[in-house]
Amino acid sequence: MSRHRSKPNILVTGTPGTGKTTTCSLLSEATNFRHINVGEVAKEKNLYDGWDEKLECHVIDEDA
Template identity: 70%
Template sequence: MAQNRRTKLNILVTGTLGTGKYTMSSLLADAAQLCHINVGDVVKEKNLYDGWDEN
C-alpha cells in the first residue's frame, strides 16, 4: 500500500489574546515559505460559527 508523504507541515499556533501569535506565525510562514492562514478570518468569511461569547 502506498503511503501519502507530506512535503510541508501544518503548524497551529494558539494562545492568549495579544501575545503576538499573528505576528510570529506570519514571520514563521514567510521564513519557511509556508502559507499563513488566519483561522479566525476564515471562520468569519465563511460564516462558520453559531454564536459569539461576549465574556
C-alpha cells in the same frame, strides 16, 4: 492512498491579542510555509457559533 506531506502542519493557539498572527506571519515568511488564519477563514465563511463575553471573541463552529 497515502499522501506524503512535504511540510508539517503547525497549529498555533492562544489568548486573543497575544501576537499569534504576527508571529505566524513572520514564521511563514522565514520558512516559506503557507499561513492560514483560521479566524479570517471563519469570518469569510460565516463559521461563527457565537460570542464569548469573557474572552471578548467569536466562538468558531468546529462542526461546520
